[in-house]
Amino acid sequence: MPACSAADRESAARADDHRALRLWLRLLTCTQLIERVVRRRLRERFATTLPRFDLMSQLERNPGGLKMNELSRRLMVTGGNVTGIVDQLAREGLVERAADADRRAFRVRLTRTGRRAFGEMARAHEAWIVEILAGLTQRDHDGLLALLAKLKQSCSGPDQWSEPA
Amino acid sequence: MPACSAADRESAARADDHRALRLWLRLLTCTQLIERVVRRRLRERFATTLPRFDLMSQLERNPGGLKMNELSRRLMVTGGNVTGIVDQLAREGLVERAADADRRAFRVRLTRTGRRAFGEMARAHEAWIVEILAGLTQRDHDGLLALLAKLKQSCSGPDQWSEPA
DNA sequence: TATTGTTATACTCTATAACTATA
DNA sequence: TATAGTTATAGAGTATAACAATA
Numbered sequence: 479m480p481a482c483s484a485a486d487r488e489s490a491a492r493a494d495d496h497r498a499l500r501l502w503l504r505l506l507t508c509t510q511l512i513e514r515v516v517r518r519r520l521r522e523r524f525a526t527t528l529p530r531f532d533l534m535s536q537l538e539r540n541p542g543g544l545k546m547n548e549l550s551r552r553l554m555v556t557g558g559n560v561t562g563i564v565d566q567l568a569r570e571g572l573v574e575r576a577a578d579a580d581r582r583a584f585r586v587r588l589t590r591t592g593r594r595a596f597g598e599m600a601r602a603h604e605a606w607i608v609e610i611l612a613g614l615t616q617r618d619h620d621g622l623l624a625l626l627a628k629l630k631q632s633c634s635g636p637d638q639w640s641e642p643a
Numbered sequence: 644m645p646a647c648s649a650a651d652r653e654s655a656a657r658a659d660d661h662r663a664l665r666l667w668l669r670l671l672t673c674t675q676l677i678e679r680v681v682r683r684r685l686r687e688r689f690a691t692t693l694p695r696f697d698l699m700s701q702l703e704r705n706p707g708g709l710k711m712n713e714l715s716r717r718l719m720v721t722g723g724n725v726t727g728i729v730d731q732l733a734r735e736g737l738v739e740r741a742a743d744a745d746r747r748a749f750r751v752r753l754t755r756t757g758r759r760a761f762g763e764m765a766r767a768h769e770a771w772i773v774e775i776l777a778g779l780t781q782r783d784h785d786g787l788l789a790l791l792a793k794l795k796q797s798c799s800g801p802d803q804w805s806e807p808a
Numbered sequence: 809t810a811t812t813g814t815t816a817t818a819c820t821c822t823a824t825a826a827c828t829a830t831a
Numbered sequence: 832t833a834t835a836g837t838t839a840t841a842g843a844g845t846a847t848a849a850c851a852a853t854a
Binding site: 612 | 657671673768769792
C-alpha cells in the first residue's frame with residue numbers, strides 16, 4: 479500500500495519555477511489526491527470504476543440516451559473504449575442499446591436497474607466529495623469555481639491543443 | 644481521434660447539485676484537459692509518459708538520488724510499479740541505481756544523459772503549460788495557487804482517506 | 809465517399825501478493 | 832521479525848488501425 483500521506487510533488491518546486499508550472503503541478507496533485515480516494519471507494523464499495531461511473535453519469539443526465547459518438551466526445555475517450563465499457567455495463571444490465579433513426583447508430587441509456595444503481599452511487603459519491611472538501615469555506619468554493627471556469631475556458635479553446643505546435 | 648473540443652462533463656450539472664460536487668467535477672475536467680495535452684506531447688515529441696516524466700522530475704530535484712521507497716511515496720504509486728519504470732529508464736541509460744549504506748537498498752539517480760534529456764523535456768513542458776494557462780492573469784494564478792493550497796491541505800489530512808469510512 | 813460503431817492489438821499504469829535479501 | 836526491493840499476475844485504460852454496415 480502506498481504511504482501517500484502527503485503528496486508533495488510540488489512542495490519542493492524550486493523558487494525559480496514559473497508560476498504557471500507551479501499552478502499546474504498543484505492542480506494535478508489536488509486532483510490526484512481526490513481521484514485516488516474516489517477510485518478506491520468506487521471499487522471497494524460498488525465494484526466499479528471512475529470511467530464507468532462517468533459514463534453512467536452522462537446517461538443519467540440524458541434520459542433520452544446518447545449515441546456512442548456523443549459518449550466518446552463527452553468522456554474525452556476514443557470510440558473503441560466506449561464500446562468496451564458499454565459492453566460491460568450492458569452485460570450487467572445497467573445500460574441498454576436502443577434503436578435509433580439512423581440505423582448505423584443507436585442510443586445508449588440507463589435501464590431501470592442502472593438508474594437505481596447509479597442513484598445509490600451518486601449519493602455516496604457526493605457525500606465523499608463534500609467530506610473531502612470540508613476544509614473549504616463557501617467563499618473558497620465560489621472563488622475556486624470561478625477561477626476554474628476561467629481556466630477551463632483557457633484550456634478548451636478552438637481545439638488549439640488537439641494536434642500541433 | 645477524440646473530438647474533445649469542449650469537455651462539458653459538468654456544464655450540464657443540474658441546478659440542485661451541490662457546490663462541492665460541481666467544484667470537484669470542474670477540477671477534474673480542467674486537469675484532464677491539460678493532462679491530455681501534456682501526455683500526448685510527451686509521447687509524440689519525447690516518446691515518454693507522464694509517470695516517467697514525473698519520476699525523472701523527482702530525481703532532478705534530488706541530485707543525491709532517492710530510494711525506491713521514497714519514489715514510491717512521492718509518486719503515490721506502489722513499489723512494483725516504480726521498479727518497472729526505473730527498469731525502463733535504466734535500460735535507456737537515463738537513470739542508474741547506486742549503492743547505498745543499507746545494502747538492501749540503493750539510490751536511484753539521473754545519469755548525465757538523463758539529466759540532459761530531462762532538462763530538454765522540462766523546458767518544453769513548462770512552455771506548454773505557460774501556453775495553456777495564458778488565458779489567466781497573474782492575479783488569477785495567485786488566487787488559484789492559494790485556494791489550491793488550501794484544498795490540498797483539506798485533502799491530505801492525517802491519511803484520513805487512505806482506508807475507511 | 810463519409811460516418812457509426814466494432815474488433816483486434818499493443819502498451820502503459822496500477823494494485824495485490826508472494827518472494828529474496830538484508831537488517 | 833521487519834524492511835527494501837523484485838517478480839508475477841491480473842485488470843483497467845488508452846490509442847491506433849482495420850473493418851462492417853449504413854448514409
